[in-house]
Amino acid sequence: MKIDKKHLLNYSILIPYMILSIIGLVMVYSTTSALQIQKGGNPFSMVITQAAFWVLSLGFIYMIYRMKLSFLRQKKLIVVVLLAEVAMLVASRFFDPVNGAHGWIRLGPGGIIGLQPAEYLKLIIIWYLADKFSQMQDDIRVYDYQALIKGSWIPKAFNDWRVVSLAFLALVGSLPDLGNATIIGLIMVVMISASGIGYRWFSTIIAGIVLGAFVLLSTIRILGVELVAKIPVFGYIARRFAAYFNPFVDATESGLQLANSYYAMSNGGWFGLGLGNSIEKNGYLPEAHTDFAFSIVIEELGFLGGSLILGLLVFLILRIIVVGIRARNPFNSMMAFGVAAMLLIQIFINVGGISGVIPATGVTFPFISQGGNSLLTISIGIAFVLNIDANEKRVLLQEEIERTLA
Template sequence: MAAMRTRLAHIDYFILVPFLILMGVGIVMVYSASTDFLTVRHLAATVYLKRQAIFAVGGLFAAAFTFIFPLRLFENGIFVRIAVLVTMIMLGGLLVLAYFRPQVAVNGAVAWFNIGSFNVQPVEIAKLVLILYLARILSRREEKLTVLREATRQVLAPILVAGAMALLVFLEPDTGGMAMLVFLTAIMIAASGIKWPYGVTVIGGVIGVSAGGLYIMQSLNLPWLKNSYRIKRLLAFFHPFKLANSTGRQLVNSYYAISNGGWFGVGIGNSIQKKGYLPEPYTDFIMAVITEELGIIGAIAILFVLFFLIARIILVGIRARSAYRSLLCYGIGSWLFIQTFFNIGGMIGLIPITGVTLPFISYGGSSLLMLAAGIGLALNVSCIEQVEQERSLEREREHGHA
């Protein structure tokens, strides 16, 4: 009980409060964005509201779990290996499911297991497991990573594990999820203590290969590529208005939503684009609905809270006294940032649409639960750092009096 009181006394409200605000906004906006979609299907308008509320409560329990339990449990080698193995099995299971039951594919992809009325997305689990794995293995190899020749050998195993996960996700196919895992790996390797020219090369190489690949793929005139759903999305990114009646519809209607909302919005519940014009209004494109209803000012306010949360987690990582804690926070902060960038970038046409959800706000249980677990880990690190700092100050005062 004493340990519990200590943890609660050192909870980081600069992480907790933004997290709660974002989940609250998510519940309200999922309800607003989904009512018309449900009504035309003769379903109760509160179906997704209730589910998102359940997901939010589950997220609180997930955050509490990773906050209360000792951090060494999540750093334990056996735990991490089992988590990686189970994740690989789940990702592989999706490929088996896609082979034997292709009819369950959505937009050409099989990305989740159906459990009753809920779906479990292994890629969301993979993001958190990859962060736990990379934080553990890279922190234990910190000293060797400072030597450039040795660094190449030391990062080989992490790259292979991350690459295997990314490949399984890509084969679902889930290009957005694959890109998330690749960028997470590159950033955590760059932040692991490796020489900065090597780190910059890793990140620059990932960005360069990604951009070059996108340009080459949209330039190739191959029939089998043009029939691919992923390539259609890519072509819609380059020519949205030309393909406004097909794959460019999402991006074009997102532009209309932003334009219609103006600076101050049309009011909650009054979005026009969510009434059958904008596909996925409560998941991938919920920020377009938010911008239309709350305006650019409202969207900026929500993004400010989200980026404040990211900055706080990164700051906790910078101040952390151990490499593992630092890398854990860098991974969680990067996860939130990349996912936000992919979602918002797709919404405004900065990057191709990836199907990645907006953290804590888009509808979805797997994403919310895993992100909440990540927030709990960040709170755990912050608590430990505060306690250790207080003990260090007490020892200094005792030595001073002596």
């Protein structure tokens, strides 16, 4: 008996996704309309573009949900996607930098269509590592973490997950795109930890990352940001560190964004100034519609409004984690954990950056920030999870039916 997947759709994931997408469109209009009017443009232009990406995203969700997971795991398909990603990352070096990083490919008249390859790499690396590690489960059960690193990678460099993952990480870092490189690196850590190795290794890796970050920040603080700024390629990153240590020392230059982010959140208080009534988005806070969009959310909707959006995101992430926990197929489980990690890491880095807990790294806030590439990546990730959940349910139901008939 064949069970149609349309009856197995997980609404506890789809409905929060839809609500967050609609809230995102409202906030994109709120954060971009004033900027467009100042430029003499159409106040709806950016929200129309965002809406177009959302419609495209819904199309991808429908198609991916209807696909067989066996098709999505074809080696040739994964190789083609990896090669296409390499080509896009290399091509982005030949386009003008945005905020100091060569992270965009501009197409169409006036560069109206912008592709951000590093955004898509977040999901691609999850897909790739989930497929690789799922094929190594027998070895992982026997050898633990050693199964992931045993053998020399030199003879099989192009087929070794370490080489491929680190090569992609290096490509993104060389743009230089510190924010997305950090997210991709942390996603790799989560995927390794979810591969089936002992839980103690996850604690060891996290402790190492925290210690490394502390040593790095302490070293920069002792040596001085001016010295770090002399390192080729990383001058703009040094300015972010300068703002992190004290944004008010240079509140008109390096500390401009963080200082005004503080002002925006302070203006919002508990209940906010009201939707559309932000002061900081009117030319005071740069990137108010992208990296610092959540600061404007708090300014307009208050701490309570921002908390509700965060709560909805946390609920969505937890529901995705539940899919990963319940999945019996290793690939399915790791894909779900990877998508949940992608969302959680991005939220932590963005909120940490706009609040000064960690250095700002130019990372957008999921759903809320203007950015079609980010929305499309998240949507495809959601589509994978919905497909995985439906397939897992269908297998269980079919087994139950067979037992009943027997």
